Amino acid sequence: MATATRALFMLFGATGDLAKRKLYPSIFNLYKKGYIDNKHFALIGTGRREWSNDKFHDVVFESVKDNAESEDQAKDFASHFYYMSHDVTNPEHYDALSEYANKLDAEYDAQGNRIFYISMAPNFFGTVAKNLKAHNCLSNNGGFNRLIIEKPFGRDYESAEELNNALGKSFNENQVYRIDHYLGKEMVQNIIALRFGNPLIEGMWNNKYIKNVQVTLSEKLGVEERAGYYDGAGALRDMTQNHTMQMLSILTMEEPVSFKDIDVRSEKIRALRSMRIYTPDEARENFVRGQYGKNGDQADYRHEDNVPEDSNTETYVAGKVMFDNQRWANVPFYVRTGKMLADKFTRIDIVFKKPIIDIFAAAGKQSGDLQNNVLTLFVDPVNKVILHLNGKKAGQGMEMQPLDLTHTQSDEEKAATPEPYERLIHDAILGDATNFASWDEVSRAWKFADVIRNVWDTDKPDFPNYTPGSMGPKAADDLLARDGNEWIKK
Numbered sequence: 001m002a003t004a005t006r007a008l009f010m011l012f013g014a015t016g017d018l019a020k021r022k023l024y025p026s027i028f029n030l031y032k033k034g035y036i037d038n039k040h041f042a043l044i045g046t047g048r049r050e051w052s053n054d055k056f057h058d059v060v061f062e063s064v065k066d067n068a069e070s071e072d073q074a075k076d077f078a079s080h081f082y083y084m085s086h087d088v089t090n091p092e093h094y095d096a097l098s099e100y101a102n103k104l105d106a107e108y109d110a111q112g113n114r115i116f117y118i119s120m121a122p123n124f125f126g127t128v129a130k131n132l133k134a135h136n137c138l139s140n141n142g143g144f145n146r147l148i149i150e151k152p153f154g155r156d157y158e159s160a161e162e163l164n165n166a167l168g169k170s171f172n173e174n175q176v177y178r179i180d181h182y183l184g185k186e187m188v189q190n191i192i193a194l195r196f197g198n199p200l201i202e203g204m205w206n207n208k209y210i211k212n213v214q215v216t217l218s219e220k221l222g223v224e225e226r227a228g229y230y231d232g233a234g235a236l237r238d239m240t241q242n243h244t245m246q247m248l249s250i251l252t253m254e255e256p257v258s259f260k261d262i263d264v265r266s267e268k269i270r271a272l273r274s275m276r277i278y279t280p281d282e283a284r285e286n287f288v289r290g291q292y293g294k295n296g297d298q299a300d301y302r303h304e305d306n307v308p309e310d311s312n313t314e315t316y317v318a319g320k321v322m323f324d325n326q327r328w329a330n331v332p333f334y335v336r337t338g339k340m341l342a343d344k345f346t347r348i349d350i351v352f353k354k355p356i357i358d359i360f361a362a363a364g365k366q367s368g369d370l371q372n373n374v375l376t377l378f379v380d381p382v383n384k385v386i387l388h389l390n391g392k393k394a395g396q397g398m399e400m401q402p403l404d405l406t407h408t409q410s411d412e413e414k415a416a417t418p419e420p421y422e423r424l425i426h427d428a429i430l431g432d433a434t435n436f437a438s439w440d441e442v443s444r445a446w447k448f449a450d451v452i453r454n455v456w457d458t459d460k461p462d463f464p465n466y467t468p469g470s471m472g473p474k475a476a477d478d479l480l481a482r483d484g485n486e487w488i489k490k
């Protein structure tokens with residue numbers, strides 16, 4: 001049995017969608033697995049709605065019951081939840097909250113360990129953090145105080161910095177856990193294992209052997225019910241600035257001194273510091289945006305519900321990112337993400353260089369070119385690794401053919417794989433910040449994205465420019481073709 005941690009949670013946004021769909025089921029799994037001490041755990045949920053404790057228990061019960069071993073187990077879990085109607089903008093409410101927290105802390109003997117989770121729109125993050133400190137909601141008896149916050153962390157560097165300064169008045173950087181749920185994905189965590197656990201791979205993880213790297217986050221759906229938020233954000237802010245940048249930092253970082261969060265983070269930051277921040281002209285040259293058009297019954301983006309008819313918001317981004325350091329000089333990292341694409345998947349393709357001299361071709365021993373070796377890491381929806389090699393075709397002679405080595409996660413491994421939120425909440429309980437985005441990482445990513453955003457806000461786009469069901473605009477293929485490269489096909 002795992003070592004269980006005692007803690008009092010305070011959840012802001014307890015009546016919201018994320019809480020019901022992700023947070024309660026994740027905390028429940030930790031509870032079931034014994035990672036949370038069930039005698040010493042309570043959660044105060046807040047929202048403006050006038051819910052009773054009973055109503056709150058019903059909501060929590062409903063969201064976990066399908067995953068419970070028995071109804072009693074789900075009910076027992078829900079009984080640790082307490083509701084307070086609370087308007088986060090009203091300072092007086094925090095006094096009642098502080099009192100309630102102290103009462104429950106004593107009742108459950110949580111020893112002053114507090115986890116504050118803000119699952120609300122980002123404009124409330126600063127207000128909540130400020131009032132928590134001002135009204136003594138943080139414990140001061142030697143227990144821990146940790147703050148978990150949802151994305152998005154700002155909408156550009158300036159707003160992110162303002163938000164960070166606001167949080168900084170109440171919490172130190174090492175108490176802030178910024179969620180990027182991609183960092184909780186099994187295959188994203190596996191990048192570090194595959195790289196630093198295998199000299200075979202790490203030895204070739206540089207510009208001597210790697211031709212280019214491709215990171216694709218492809219979505220099949222459109223904006224659905226998120227149109228209101230999405231139209232004000234766009235794909236660059238919604239996906240590239242955060243998830244893509246986080247994956248790039250793990251792909252490009254040097255080996256950390258240890259696997260401790262402080263060491264991993266400092267290497268990620270170092271890698272991001274060498275990421276080339278483009279000039280506006282370079283941004284125009286190296287980044288492509290798209291917006292989907294109409295296809296049969298599928299409306300074009302501008303005719304989706306809650307999207308203005310003159311919207312210039314991009315639903316697609318592709319770009320080339322360069323890292324100016326010894327390891328990665330001259331290796332393009334191509335990234336792309338978009339909505340309404342051919343399929344839903346996230347994958348990373350590491351494309352290796354071909355042998356300088358192809359002795360098989362010279363001897364007429366193969367019909368086409370040797371293929372580039374490609375290491376493909378499938379992040380979603382399956383966890384799979386494929387190494388594309390060249391090998392000998394069975395039979396007489398020495399004809400070459402592609403040879404794939406594949407590892408697919410087994411059903412057993414799949415069952416043992418926690419959901420990203422479960423894993424990340426557990427990490428926060430343990431005080432392990434490895435898989436959370438630090439301010440230095442977030443700020444560097446905004447500085448990179450802001451140049452592109454500013455250019456796009458100035459230049460008028462030629463939208464729509466891609467068909468739903470395709471893999472994006474032609475300009476995204478041209479971007480690679482200019483370098484003599486192409487997107488790796490599925």
Ligand SMILES: NC(=O)c1ccc[n+]([C@@H]2O[C@H](COP(=O)([O-])OP(=O)(O)OC[C@H]3O[C@@H](n4cnc5c(N)ncnc54)[C@H](OP(=O)(O)O)[C@@H]3O)[C@@H](O)[C@H]2O)c1
Nearest residue numbers: 013014015016017018047048049086087088119120121150
């Ligand atoms: N939903 C997702 O899948 C998802 C995914 C990734 C990130 N996120 C992020 O997670 C956060 C929460 O998202 P969500 O989808 O759960 O939003 P939501 O369903 O709109 O919930 C918002 C929550 O905030 C509370 N709230 C709003 N104003 C308040 C106030 N003045 N005082 C107290 N409580 C207030 C609401 O409670 P009352 O209405 O009862 O006041 C509700 O519980 C956002 O930052 C979002 O970007 C969500």
